[in-house]
Amino acid sequence: MRTRANAVRTVVVVLATVTAFALSAAACGNNKSNSSSGPRSGVLQFSAPLAGGGEFDGTSLAGRPAVFWFWAPT
Numbered sequence: 001m002r003t004r005a006n007a008v009r010t011v012v013v014v015l016a017t018v019t020a021f022a023l024s025a026a027a028c029g030n031n032k033s034n035s036s037s038g039p040r041s042g043v044l045q046f047s048a049p050l051a052g053g054g055e056f057d058g059t060s061l062a063g064r065p066a067v068f069w070f071w072a073p074t
Contacts, residue, residue, distance in 0.1 A: 044059050045058060
C-alpha cells in the first residue's frame, strides 16, 4: 500500500515531467512576435507578498528571463 509520502512524490514527479515537456514544446516555437512594439506592456505589472515578508515587484524582472515557482503551504 502506498504511503502519503510516496503519493506526494509521484504527483511531484508527474508535474515536473509535464512542466518540462511543456517548456520544451514551447521552446520549439518560432521567434516571431505578435507585436512590433516589443514585449507586451503590462505583463510584469504585478506585486505579490513574499514568504519572508515584504512585497515582490514584477517590473524588476523586465528584460531578464525568469522562472516562476508557485508554492502554497498545505
